[in-house]
Amino acid sequence: MAKATFSIRRGGRDGGEMVDYQAEVSEGMVVLDAVHQIQAESAPDLACRWNCKAGKCGSCSAEINGMPKLMCMTRLDTIDLSQTVTIEPMRAFPPIKDLISDVSWNYEVKKRIKKFNPRKPDAEDGTWRMQQSDIDRVQEFRKCIECYLCQDVCHVLRDHNKHEEFIGPRFLVYTAALEMHPLDTENRTEDLKDMFGIGYCNITKCCTKVCPEHITITDNAIIPLKERVVDEHYDPLKKLVKLFRKK
Amino acid sequence: MTDHTTFEHDVLVIGAGGAGLRAAIEATAAGVSVGLICKSLLGKAHTVMAEGGMAAAMGNVDDRDNWKVHFSDTMRGGQYVNNWRMAELHAKEAPDRVRELEAWGAVFDRTKDGKILQRNFGGHRYPRLAHVGDRTGLELIRTLQDHGIHQGIDVHMEVTVISLLKDGDRVVGCFAYEREHGRFRVFKAKAVILATGGVGRAYRITSNSWEGTGDGHALAYHAGAELIDMEFIQFHPTGMVWPPSVRGILVTEGVRGEGGILKNSEGKRFMFDDIPANYKEQTADNEEEGWRYVTGDKNARRPPELLTRDHVARCINREVKAGRGTPHGGVYLDIAWIKEKIKDAPEHIKRKLPSMYHQFMQLANLDITTTPMEVGPTTHYIMGGIRVDADTQASTLPGLYAAGECASGINGANRLGGNSLSDLIVFGKRAGEYAAQFSKENSHGSIDDAQIDREAKRALEPFERVDGENPFAIQHDLQGMMQDLVGIVRQESEMLEALDGLAKLNERAKKTFVPGNIDFNPGWHTSLDLRNLLTVSEAITRSAIERKESRGGQFRDDYPDKDPEFSKFNIAVKEVNGEMQISRVPIPEMPAELKQVIEEMG
Ligand SMILES: Cc1cc2nc3c(=O)[nH]c(=O)nc-3n(C[C@H](O)[C@H](O)[C@H](O)COP(=O)(O)OP(=O)(O)OC[C@H]3O[C@@H](n4cnc5c(N)ncnc54)[C@H](O)[C@@H]3O)c2cc1C
Ligand code: SF4
Ligand code: SF4
Ligand code: FES
Numbered sequence A: 001m002a003k004a005t006f007s008i009r010r011g012g013r014d015g016g017e018m019v020d021y022q023a024e025v026s027e028g029m030v031v032l033d034a035v036h037q038i039q040a041e042s043a044p045d046l047a048c049r050w051n052c053k054a055g056k057c058g059s060c061s062a063e064i065n066g067m068p069k070l071m072c073m074t075r076l077d078t079i080d081l082s083q084t085v086t087i088e089p090m091r092a093f094p095p096i097k098d099l100i101s102d103v104s105w106n107y108e109v110k111k112r113i114k115k116f117n118p119r120k121p122d123a124e125d126g127t128w129r130m131q132q133s134d135i136d137r138v139q140e141f142r143k144c145i146e147c148y149l150c151q152d153v154c155h156v157l158r159d160h161n162k163h164e165e166f167i168g169p170r171f172l173v174y175t176a177a178l179e180m181h182p183l184d185t186e187n188r189t190e191d192l193k194d195m196f197g198i199g200y201c202n203i204t205k206c207c208t209k210v211c212p213e214h215i216t217i218t219d220n221a222i223i224p225l226k227e228r229v230v231d232e233h234y235d236p237l238k239k240l241v242k243l244f245r246k247k
Numbered sequence B: 001m002t003d004h005t006t007f008e009h010d011v012l013v014i015g016a017g018g019a020g021l022r023a024a025i026e027a028t029a030a031g032v033s034v035g036l037i038c039k040s041l042l043g044k045a046h047t048v049m050a051e052g053g054m055a056a057a058m059g060n061v062d063d064r065d066n067w068k069v070h071f072s073d074t075m076r077g078g079q080y081v082n083n084w085r086m087a088e089l090h091a092k093e094a095p096d097r098v099r100e101l102e103a104w105g106a107v108f109d110r111t112k113d114g115k116i117l118q119r120n121f122g123g124h125r126y127p128r129l130a131h132v133g134d135r136t137g138l139e140l141i142r143t144l145q146d147h148g149i150h151q152g153i154d155v156h157m158e159v160t161v162i163s164l165l166k167d168g169d170r171v172v173g174c175f176a177y178e179r180e181h182g183r184f185r186v187f188k189a190k191a192v193i194l195a196t197g198g199v200g201r202a203y204r205i206t207s208n209s210w211e212g213t214g215d216g217h218a219l220a221y222h223a224g225a226e227l228i229d230m231e232f233i234q235f236h237p238t239g240m241v242w243p244p245s246v247r248g249i250l251v252t253e254g255v256r257g258e259g260g261i262l263k264n265s266e267g268k269r270f271m272f273d274d275i276p277a278n279y280k281e282q283t284a285d286n287e288e289e290g291w292r293y294v295t296g297d298k299n300a301r302r303p304p305e306l307l308t309r310d311h312v313a314r315c316i317n318r319e320v321k322a323g324r325g326t327p328h329g330g331v332y333l334d335i336a337w338i339k340e341k342i343k344d345a346p347e348h349i350k351r352k353l354p355s356m357y358h359q360f361m362q363l364a365n366l367d368i369t370t371t372p373m374e375v376g377p378t379t380h381y382i383m384g385g386i387r388v389d390a391d392t393q394a395s396t397l398p399g400l401y402a403a404g405e406c407a408s409g410i411n412g413a414n415r416l417g418g419n420s421l422s423d424l425i426v427f428g429k430r431a432g433e434y435a436a437q438f439s440k441e442n443s444h445g446s447i448d449d450a451q452i453d454r455e456a457k458r459a460l461e462p463f464e465r466v467d468g469e470n471p472f473a474i475q476h477d478l479q480g481m482m483q484d485l486v487g488i489v490r491q492e493s494e495m496l497e498a499l500d501g502l503a504k505l506n507e508r509a510k511k512t513f514v515p516g517n518i519d520f521n522p523g524w525h526t527s528l529d530l531r532n533l534l535t536v537s538e539a540i541t542r543s544a545i546e547r548k549e550s551r552g553g554q555f556r557d558d559y560p561d562k563d564p565e566f567s568k569f570n571i572a573v574k575e576v577n578g579e580m581q582i583s584r585v586p587i588p589e590m591p592a593e594l595k596q597v598i599e600e601m602g
Helices: A031-041 A104-112 A132-142 A149-153 A168-179 A189-194 A206-210 A217-234 A236-244 B018-029 B067-077 B084-103 B136-148 B215-223 B277-282 B287-294 B309-321 B336-340 B345-352 B354-364 B419-441 B449-464 B471-485 B492-509 B522-546 B592-601
Strands: A002-012 A015-025 A061-064 A067-070 A085-088 A095-097 B004-014 B034-037 B154-156 B159-167 B170-178 B184-194 B233-240 B261-263 B331-334 B373-382 B385-387 B400-402 B569-576 B579-586
Touching: A002 A031, A015 A031, A031 A085, A031 B471, A061 A149, A067 A149, A067 A206, A104 A168, A132 A168, A132 A217, A132 B136, A149 A168, A149 A206, A168 A189, A168 A217, A189 A217, A206 A217, B004 B018, B004 B154, B004 B170, B004 B419, B018 B034, B018 B136, B018 B184, B018 B419, B034 B184, B067 B084, B067 B592, B084 B136, B084 B419, B136 B419, B159 B184, B159 B215, B159 B449, B159 B522, B170 B449, B184 B215, B184 B419, B184 B449, B215 B385, B215 B400, B215 B522, B215 B569, B233 B309, B233 B354, B261 B309, B309 B331, B309 B373, B336 B345, B345 B354, B400 B419, B449 B522, B471 B492, B471 B522, B492 B522, B522 B569, B522 B579
Parallel strands: A002 A085, B004 B034, B004 B184, B034 B154, B184 B400
Antiparallel strands: A002 A015, A002 A095, A061 A067, A061 A085, B159 B170, B170 B184, B233 B373, B261 B331, B331 B373, B569 B579
16 A cells, blocks of 8 residues: 655644654545544554544644645545645644644634524514525525634734734624524624724635635625625715614 | 642533533523533534434424324334333424524525425424534534523533542532643532433444544443443444545435435345335335425325335345445445436535535545445444433433433434434423522532542553553454444344453553653543443443344344334343443333324324
């Protein structure tokens, strides 16, 4: 069987180094299989996160040859194995150990976004009526598996460290899903502008490119949200109207 | 004394899948303080992987559906050894629990008149599964998570519980370590709810994640609680079989619900050859009728591909053993064929089964809209678990509750697809409610330090050795043995061999060695998980030996038939003086009203 060399970041919060390991390659293998093989055979203390091994849980995010990807969905036959393959944790977050980074910031951000607040039920039995065509867009956003690869690649977070001022593409998608939910009555545009820093996004679309769920983050979520902010903030009449109608 | 940090909550929930989250939400709503512990990050629990949907008799698609039909379907699927009271509560309450999710922000697929859409699934008489494409579990967990984070629940992520702590008979907390630095934590609680999910990792071919190591089952067992029905394991008929690295990953039953058919290497739809007598009346006897059923004809009967999972899995097993399997040892599951019936078939398939399409495209280089998939049985779900009271979810120990997959009763010998997600929200809620009530009526217990020291010492042993067994190797050997000896088709001699094997593996597990330090060390984590895996494997094996018949998830080559004697009790295991003791717990007589429901529903 063919062998390939993987250079994996080892080390804790204070720093680390790249260490080379060999793994045997068989048909259909993904990067996560290689990491598991190395763990079972030569480095039992090699830390990585995973759960579903089928691209559904968003746990196994890493940078493979510098590209933010899910390890469980990256097949080895899509990578040039004649060269050493590098595997590193997501760099936009502090490292914890080996391939694991500290993503707790994301959990804190989500709490700051106003929760879903539905209108009164449409029917007497406490249920609502919605047409499929009215929820297609929201369902696209709700496919998000919270892998945070989009957060990892966004330069506002990665290079400029604006974690205090900018919630990042994942949470703009999350806000969009709430704002465009046909039943929701809350207004989050003010927050988008002031607390969530939507203005920092300059539509580079890097987030959309890495999303494993193929959510069109920029075109479908961020740009419409930006438009809402502009509409409401800079158009006093609209702002007034908005105050009086539900949404 | 062992270095540790102590946390105090009124109610402590162990597990943050659908059941744990729902329980935590309910308990906070009752006004008590709640802690929630999970091994992974929040939102990553096994529930996230569920695909097909959650069963609730809302009658949105077929108004003939109601709780009575759902109840009788569940009992029939479970071959009448279910806890009938749980099956009743589940059927009655699931619709409200599903609607409540909508009020919390879930966005289910819709019917034409704007209601929650429901789909067909094996063993359910009418279209009953509320769903979101084939990612229903994600919708469920995200809805509960996003609702729950505003409720003031204290979440402890990446923390693993390794034993329950007791004050006399009563469970008063637990002992755990946090994964990042391996530091010990003691949680004191007035009531503890286990919601730790399943045991699939005891087998080599499984749809379960690394978390499915039966922790809750083992924690409860070692604390002295009873487990029942442990012999009933669900092997899902359709797991991926190729390439090797994805073997076991689930292919949702939704594929068959949308018209997918099973064929052997001779191109024959073999499921028509073997329709069990008690399902004959409900099952189509020709292909044409089967197709009409999946396209919504209310007068058609369901195709045999949608018979219960235990049966379909065994039929597939038989085809493969008889040499009519595919090149990689499975059978064909074909959804592409529907292009003969409908115009825009590829688009339709991609819309209805998006994650299946991607899963096969990305992992197997196969386009399911043009090519049949190769599938075979995979270990999926355990019907057995902690014995609970139907109404309150209280275990046999005071202060300890259980809900979700780690609890037992509702499913009997075989679970119907879609009945788990609804089980999580129905009984998660109940567990939260009654645990909160218990916590209001009782004060904190006391925990003696000796218990803590003993557990800590045991946990640290792998670091004290200078050499020893590789925990991954032991886990691998255990999985292979269970797969071979206590799998889909069982017999006494092999299971006795498995018991010997387990004893040897137990010895090896006491000698594990892990290099490196205690910080986020998967070798160490695996080493600690072994105890749980070995405990549940023994419980499965002993219970399977005790049940000398074939029923639902248990098929015995040496007793291939159902034996009415065995419909009168459940098999229970309990730890007595360090030994596993087996007993038979009689099933109480079903009340006349419920008997009548079953008769009426046929
Ligand atoms: C691929 C797949 C598809 C499925 N599809 C469907 C479907 O369509 N419909 C359906 O009804 N069912 C389906 N099921 C079954 C269903 O998903 C599971 O039975 C259900 O999600 C289990 O939920 P739970 O809340 O009991 O536990 P889980 O979701 O498994 O969560 C367990 C939790 O316990 C925690 N935990 C475990 N041990 C410890 C410990 N020692 N210390 C601390 N925390 C611990 C874990 O971290 C996790 O948070 C599917 C299962 C799989 C695998
Ligand atoms: S489009 Fe905006 S959010 Fe996305 S990566 Fe670029 S700057 Fe970041
Ligand atoms: S939007 Fe896409 S890339 Fe971002 S977290 Fe969600 S799934 Fe991942
Ligand atoms: S392990 Fe779940 S997305 Fe990779």
